Amino acid sequence: MSNISCSDTQKHAVNVAKVQDGMLSERNFLFMAELFKALGDYTRVRILYALSIHELCVCALAEVLDMSQSAISHQLRLLRAAKLVRYRKEGKNVFYALDDDHVRSLVTQGLDHILEDG
Amino acid sequence: MSNISCSDTQKHAVNVAKVQDGMLSERNFLFMAELFKALGDYTRVRILYALSIHELCVCALAEVLDMSQSAISHQLRLLRAAKLVRYRKEGKNVFYALDDDHVRSLVTQGLDHILEDG
DNA sequence: ACCTCATATGAGTAGTTGTTCATGTGTAAT
DNA sequence: ATTACACATGAACAACTACTCATATGAGGT
Numbered sequence: 448m449s450n451i452s453c454s455d456t457q458k459h460a461v462n463v464a465k466v467q468d469g470m471l472s473e474r475n476f477l478f479m480a481e482l483f484k485a486l487g488d489y490t491r492v493r494i495l496y497a498l499s500i501h502e503l504c505v506c507a508l509a510e511v512l513d514m515s516q517s518a519i520s521h522q523l524r525l526l527r528a529a530k531l532v533r534y535r536k537e538g539k540n541v542f543y544a545l546d547d548d549h550v551r552s553l554v555t556q557g558l559d560h561i562l563e564d565g
Numbered sequence: 566m567s568n569i570s571c572s573d574t575q576k577h578a579v580n581v582a583k584v585q586d587g588m589l590s591e592r593n594f595l596f597m598a599e600l601f602k603a604l605g606d607y608t609r610v611r612i613l614y615a616l617s618i619h620e621l622c623v624c625a626l627a628e629v630l631d632m633s634q635s636a637i638s639h640q641l642r643l644l645r646a647a648k649l650v651r652y653r654k655e656g657k658n659v660f661y662a663l664d665d666d667h668v669r670s671l672v673t674q675g676l677d678h679i680l681e682d683g
Numbered sequence: 684a685c686c687t688c689a690t691a692t693g694a695g696t697a698g699t700t701g702t703t704c705a706t707g708t709g710t711a712a713t
Numbered sequence: 714a715t716t717a718c719a720c721a722t723g724a725a726c727a728a729c730t731a732c733t734c735a736t737a738t739g740a741g742g743t
């Protein structure tokens with residue numbers, strides 16, 4: 448904190464001012480961080496990719512990922528909180544799906560990124 | 566683990582098989598998780614957004630975000646590892662920028678997502 | 684050579700996270 | 714009603730993370 452700027456060139460001051468002016472609210476950055484944090488886990492990204500292929504009930508997800516139902520359920524709670532998935536109940540089952548195509552394109556774009564550079 | 570499928574309806578088995586067949590390698594999912602994890606932090610997402618406006622040296626970033634140079638430097642190391650930023654040295658300074666437009670569009674799309682729904 | 688400045692990094696630590704285990708909730712069938 | 718099943722959730726614990734502090738590196742200026 449209280450870091451005085453480095454070499455006081457004009458460019459430095461101008462760029463800092465320009466960027467500070469363009470920054471978003473703390474609230475927006477917190478939401479963005481929460482969104483990407485929800486995507487940034489091995490288990491959750493697999494869940495989302497699986498759901499991008501087809502909607503699945505919780506036990507099917509557990510089977511596909513070879514994990515306990517409890518672990519999946521905990522992660523689904525986070526994905527629900529981040530509004531990345533929606534669910535519908537059908538009898539004893541709960542079927543999860545991606546919340547919208549926006550989510551699908553985020554996953555796809557992440558995949559593109561990692562496939563591009565070695 | 567070792568979760569036998571739930572109600573053995575045909576749909577269940579078919580969907581599980583379909584999804585299992587479409588899943589990616591562990592390696593790819595790990596990379597995707599790493600990518601989103603790098604984006605999924607309040608400080609790092611602010612750094613990336615700042616750099617999407619203009620390239621900045623480390624001390625300028627520290628000033629814009631009102632954080633210590635050390636904290637910024639540690640986070641830049643992670644962003645470098647995730648290939649989200651590149652840097653160029655100029656005298657005593659090191660200027661950071663987004664690695665490519667791919668990164669910019671990831672950030673933009675994250676922003677779109679959080680701005681869409683309340 | 685020396686000092687200063689900009690940046691990088693290792694160690695330490697408080698806070699966070701992902702899983703397991705045990706248990707709770709609600710639905711359907713007998 | 715009771716039992717079984719699908720799912721959710723609280724507690725606990727190990728693993729990880731993001732910061733601070735101290736120190737190292739390396740380039741410029743004197």
